[in-house]
Amino acid sequence: MPRILYADNDYPDIALERAIFDPAGVEIVTAQCKTEDEVIAHGRDCCAILLQYAPITAKVIAALPAVGIVSRIGAGFDTVDTEACATAGVWVANSPDYGVGEVATHALALALASIRNVVAYDRDVRAGTWHFESSGAIPRASSLTLGIVGLGRIGKRMAHIARNAFARVVAYDPYLIDGDFPAYVERVPSLADLARTADVVSVHTPLTRETRGMLDAAFFGAMKPGTYFVNTARGAIVNIPDLVAALHAGSVRAAGLDVLPEEPVPPGSPLLAHPRVILTPHAAFYSVEAEKELRRKAARNIVTWLATGRPDYVVTAGTRRYAG
Numbered sequence: 001m002p003r004i005l006y007a008d009n010d011y012p013d014i015a016l017e018r019a020i021f022d023p024a025g026v027e028i029v030t031a032q033c034k035t036e037d038e039v040i041a042h043g044r045d046c047c048a049i050l051l052q053y054a055p056i057t058a059k060v061i062a063a064l065p066a067v068g069i070v071s072r073i074g075a076g077f078d079t080v081d082t083e084a085c086a087t088a089g090v091w092v093a094n095s096p097d098y099g100v101g102e103v104a105t106h107a108l109a110l111a112l113a114s115i116r117n118v119v120a121y122d123r124d125v126r127a128g129t130w131h132f133e134s135s136g137a138i139p140r141a142s143s144l145t146l147g148i149v150g151l152g153r154i155g156k157r158m159a160h161i162a163r164n165a166f167a168r169v170v171a172y173d174p175y176l177i178d179g180d181f182p183a184y185v186e187r188v189p190s191l192a193d194l195a196r197t198a199d200v201v202s203v204h205t206p207l208t209r210e211t212r213g214m215l216d217a218a219f220f221g222a223m224k225p226g227t228y229f230v231n232t233a234r235g236a237i238v239n240i241p242d243l244v245a246a247l248h249a250g251s252v253r254a255a256g257l258d259v260l261p262e263e264p265v266p267p268g269s270p271l272l273a274h275p276r277v278i279l280t281p282h283a284a285f286y287s288v289e290a291e292k293e294l295r296r297k298a299a300r301n302i303v304t305w306l307a308t309g310r311p312d313y314v315v316t317a318g319t320r321r322y323a324g
């Protein structure tokens, strides 16, 4: 009987996964692995790993030669060493398209809440101040330009739902051909051009070697004064000290952040003290429906791989099959 390691999860129960694995005759080993050694200890005799945040490193892959597939419950896969998996022939799968609308609407919500001072007004009203200018001047949203960094699934959806709120939508994505840009999105040739053009920046790239720390002092320094900044992609794409400096300098007027390099936000972080920073707890993906779809797709990758030798959603192609 195939046995899989459910390496970690923060769900109240795993009835949803059991309903997929039980009929397929798959046994589930559950754990809450935080370290490589815990994954290795629990993953012995398993042919697959289903994970939320557990580290799947070269050391883990080397120590578990029976594992043929790693399936991430989520779109991002930065806790998985995809190169080590590819070298070893281990498939890497994910659940990429369950929450495109959720993340895009969350990004738009953070952008509009920042522009319209929603959180600051609420704070002021509760403190006894009732005045439309209590939190400073507000520009007209329909005169602003939205700049999207990374025009993939979520970036495109963001452009689509946001375009009626703003004057223009521009985007920077060096990996797309012109034909991949919707007619209502103008292409800008560089990150610096995006910084110079946009009044509202929304980040939608994956975290890669190239994008880690990509939004730094040079990027924020190129912005117009008073730009709004939203990140629902991955925290480590942004250099947080540089963002904090930009908030103080005024090139960034307000920031809406769903993701941080260190999650949860560390106590004492300057972001917590800043009045124009809105934080949400890596929740952009979430709706009741999206969570179910996310978990179902990640689990089904493994069942499909067992049946056919290939998962539904491939991040990195492998060669390993279930050996029985």
Ligand code: NAI
Pocket: 075, 076, 096, 099, 103, 149, 150, 151, 152, 153, 154, 155, 172, 173, 174, 175, 176, 204, 205, 206, 207, 210, 211, 232, 233, 234, 258, 259, 282, 283, 284, 285, 286
């Ligand atoms: P996608 O792969 O469809 O799109 C990413 C786009 O970024 C691609 O078009 C790619 O060409 C572009 N890109 C890559 N490197 C770039 C660079 N250096 N500069 C500019 N563009 C670049 O991915 P999708 O589905 O749109 O997701 C984007 C990211 O959103 C995910 O990688 C994930 O980290 C994050 N995410 C966050 C969630 C949350 O709850 N906050 C939930 C789901 C995804």
